[in-house]
Amino acid sequence: MDGPRIGEQVRTCLVVDDSSVVRKIARRILEELNFQIIEAENGERALDACRRAMPTAVLLDWNMPVMDGHEFLLHLRRLPGGDLPKVVFCTTENNVDHISRALEAGADEYIMKPFDKAIIAAKFHEVGLIAAAMPA
Amino acid sequence: MNASDYEYLRKLFRDHSGLDLSADKQYLIESRLLPLARKCGLSSIDDLLQKMKGGSSRHIAQAVEAMTTNETFFFRDKAPFDHFRDTMIPELLKARAGRKTIRIWCAAGSTGQEPYSLAICLKEMSAQLAGWRTEILATDLSQDVLEKSKAGIYSQFEVQRGLPIQLLLKYFKQNGELWQINAEIRAMVQHRQLNLLHDFSQLGTFDVIFCRNVLIYFDQDTKINVFNRLARSLEGDGFLVLGAAETVVGLTDVFKPCAEKRGLYRPTGARAAVAPMAAAAMPRMAAIGGR
Ligand SMILES: C[S@@+](CC[C@H](N)C(=O)[O-])C[C@H]1O[C@@H](n2cnc3c(N)ncnc32)[C@H](O)[C@@H]1O
Numbered sequence: 001m002d003g004p005r006i007g008e009q010v011r012t013c014l015v016v017d018d019s020s021v022v023r024k025i026a027r028r029i030l031e032e033l034n035f036q037i038i039e040a041e042n043g044e045r046a047l048d049a050c051r052r053a054m055p056t057a058v059l060l061d062w063n064m065p066v067m068d069g070h071e072f073l074l075h076l077r078r079l080p081g082g083d084l085p086k087v088v089f090c091t092t093e094n095n096v097d098h099i100s101r102a103l104e105a106g107a108d109e110y111i112m113k114p115f116d117k118a119i120i121a122a123k124f125h126e127v128g129l130i131a132a133a134m135p136a
Numbered sequence: 137m138n139a140s141d142y143e144y145l146r147k148l149f150r151d152h153s154g155l156d157l158s159a160d161k162q163y164l165i166e167s168r169l170l171p172l173a174r175k176c177g178l179s180s181i182d183d184l185l186q187k188m189k190g191g192s193s194r195h196i197a198q199a200v201e202a203m204t205t206n207e208t209f210f211f212r213d214k215a216p217f218d219h220f221r222d223t224m225i226p227e228l229l230k231a232r233a234g235r236k237t238i239r240i241w242c243a244a245g246s247t248g249q250e251p252y253s254l255a256i257c258l259k260e261m262s263a264q265l266a267g268w269r270t271e272i273l274a275t276d277l278s279q280d281v282l283e284k285s286k287a288g289i290y291s292q293f294e295v296q297r298g299l300p301i302q303l304l305l306k307y308f309k310q311n312g313e314l315w316q317i318n319a320e321i322r323a324m325v326q327h328r329q330l331n332l333l334h335d336f337s338q339l340g341t342f343d344v345i346f347c348r349n350v351l352i353y354f355d356q357d358t359k360i361n362v363f364n365r366l367a368r369s370l371e372g373d374g375f376l377v378l379g380a381a382e383t384v385v386g387l388t389d390v391f392k393p394c395a396e397k398r399g400l401y402r403p404t405g406a407r408a409a410v411a412p413m414a415a416a417a418m419p420r421m422a423a424i425g426g427r
Contacts, residue, residue, distance in 0.1 A: 094292060096310055099301060110301040112292050119296045125214070126300055 011129075012036045012053070016046040016069060017061040017090070026059055026090070029117045033130055043067030047075055054081045057129050059120075060107075062091035062098065070105055077106040086127045090115060137162055141185055145199075148188070152200045153277055154333050154362075154413070156355040165203070172202045201278045205353070208246040209297035211253045212348070216377050216399050220344070221257050223397065224375045228343050229264060231373055237269045241342040241369070243332060244350035245274030248285030248325070249298070252317055254346070255324040256307055273339065275330035282327050288317035332362050333413040336369060343371050348399075349379035356387065363388045364410040367403050376401040 013035040015026045020041075027037045038055060040046035044067040046058070058076070062069040069089060076082045086108045091098070094112035102110055108127045111119055124130045137145075145165055149155040157164070166181060173184040176195065187195040211217050228238050242251040251274035258270050276282050295304055295315045308315040330336055332350065345366055351359045367390035370376060376391055378384070378399055384391040390408055391401040 094313070096305060099305055103302065103305070107301075111296060115296075119293070122209075122297045126298075 010036050011056040012038060013057040013059060014038045014040060014046060014049055014055040014085070015059045016040045016043065016064070016072065017059075018042060018064040019061075022061070026120070029120050030059070032117070033121060033124065043069060043072030043075075046072050047079075050076055050079060050082065050085070054079075055085050057124070058085050058087045059090050059111075060087055062089060062093045062102075070101065073102070073105045073107060086124075086129055088123055088127065090120075137166065137181060144185075144189070148196065149200060149203055150355070150358075152196070152333075153204065153331065154354040154358045155200075155203055156353060156358070168202045169199060172198055201280060204278050204281075206246045206278065206281050208249045208349070209294070210249045210299035212250065212298055213380050213399065214298070215397075216346070216348070217253055217257055219377075219397050219400050220254065221261065223400070224344055225258075225261060225264075227373075229268075232343065236267060238271070238344070239340070239342045240270070240272045240344045241339065241346070242272065242274040243330075243345060243347040243366070245276050245282075245285055245325075245327075246278075247281045247290075247294075248274065248288060248317075249290075249294070250274075250346060250348065251285070251325045252288065252321060253298075255321045256303055258324065259307070259321060270324070272325045273328060273342075274325050275328050275336075275339075277329070277331050279329055282329055285325075286322075286327050288322045290315050290317070333358070335412040336365065339369060341369055341371050341374075343374045344377070345370055345374070346377045348377060348382070351382050352379065358413055360387050361410055361413050364390055364408040365412065367391060367407070368410075370403055372403055372405060374403065376403070 011034070013030045015023050015030065015037055017023050017026065018041050023039045027039065030037055035057065038049050040049050042064040060069040060073065069091065073087055076085070076087070087106065088109040088111060089102045089107050090111040090113060092113045099110050109123045111123055121130065142162055142165070146157050149157060169181050169184060173181055176184065176198070178184050184195060184199065188199060232238060240254060242254065245251045251272050254272055258265060274285060292313050292315070295308065304315065307318050307321055309318060347366060351362060354362070363384055366376060378401065380399060383393070384401055385393065388408065389404055389406045392404050394400040394402060
């Protein structure tokens with residue numbers, strides 16, 4: 001229903017989280033929303049992926065080894081074409097301070113963990129990535 | 137639950153709240169009434185039924201409330217709120233330039249996400265609305281949801297469904313895992329218990345009525361009755377907003393859909409003779425509704 005129709009280009013979502021379990025859950029939900037998934041376990045890997053090909057969307061954890069989500073985002077927004085992906089934070093950091101810093105760094109939306117399909121769908125709808133908040 | 141108990145309850149719910157249950161909803165009734173029985177200190181649904189059949193209006197009212205579905209979220213379906221900001225309010229700013237007052241009614245406000253979404257929209261438009269008086273009335277059958285609505289306190293899950301993160305930051309105060317909507321926004325919404333089956337003409341006339349995701353539970357005659365009475369409570373150039381699965385088409389000609397604006401309806405000026413479905417059928421609820 002919200003998926004790529006014939007003639008439309010495939011939409012990709014880069015899932016950045018150091019937990020493989022979280023990446024797997026996110027992957028399942030986002031595949032149901034018809035995204036093609038790329039995974040990265042930290043900000044540095046995620047930047048590499050973005051340099052290769054800009055994704056349509058990024059689902060981004062905050063606390064990760066090597067490079068955290070906030071730093072990744074600051075770098076991403078300076079890359080050529082790095083303003084295009086919709087970036088949705090998805091983190092246990094759930095206070096006003098972190099949320100403000102994320103928005104200042106150029107995040108489009110912010111999910112406070114734990115998340116489920118309803119929340120991801122609502123937030124992706126919010127930033128215009130999918131047509132309906134609760135696809136059947 | 138035996139068949140005659142089920143029929144008793146079906147009729148009771150239809151008469152009291154409009155809820156139209158099909159013949160196979162025993163499980164639904166049981167899943168809602170058993171917790172209620174326990175809460176009332178009763179050991180079974182049978183005991184609860186006995187109280188209800190004995191005429192205990194308190195138990196009846198609680199059972200009716202327990203059967204309501206209160207699911208809602210901020211900016212639900214999004215489009216109606218875009219229409220509110222881009223179509224309804226701009227039109228009303230012209231049409232009401234004389235009296236500079238806009239009255240809005242959320243006829244099934246549930247836990248407050250809908251009326252507060254409207255309040256936030258108005259707040260975001262305060263530059264255009266300077267010098268105007270706006271009023272948002274949120275009503276619901278259920279006293280419990282009204283209490284929650286008044287408090288304006290939501291879980292992390294609730295504030296993440298439909299509410300853009302910027303608006304969360306701007307209009308809510310965090311308290312641990314809970315978020316409370318600012319006093320200023322809360323003060324924009326008046327609350328009142330009201331059963332849509334009862335007379336609501338005393339509320340006066342409104343410029344905008346949001347009546348979403350409540351009529352879907354009613355049978356056809358009840359829907360028609362409520363539509364016809366809503367038409368009398370709406371200004372001739374006002375707006376009615378229904379839920380995504382609701383329509384007036386095929387039911388009444390007192391409203392017509394707005395082309396290109398899903399969920400939006402305007403009065404046609406046609407009038408139908410109507411009386412409330414349940415005038416004074418329930419003295420207790422009617423009394424509360426009147427306050
Ligand atoms: C699913 S909620 C809809 C909330 C909101 N309008 C929305 O669309 O998100 C339905 C609400 O209708 C209320 N309700 C059910 N029957 C009613 C009646 N006869 N009169 C007034 N409210 C009623 C319920 O208590 C519940 O809060």
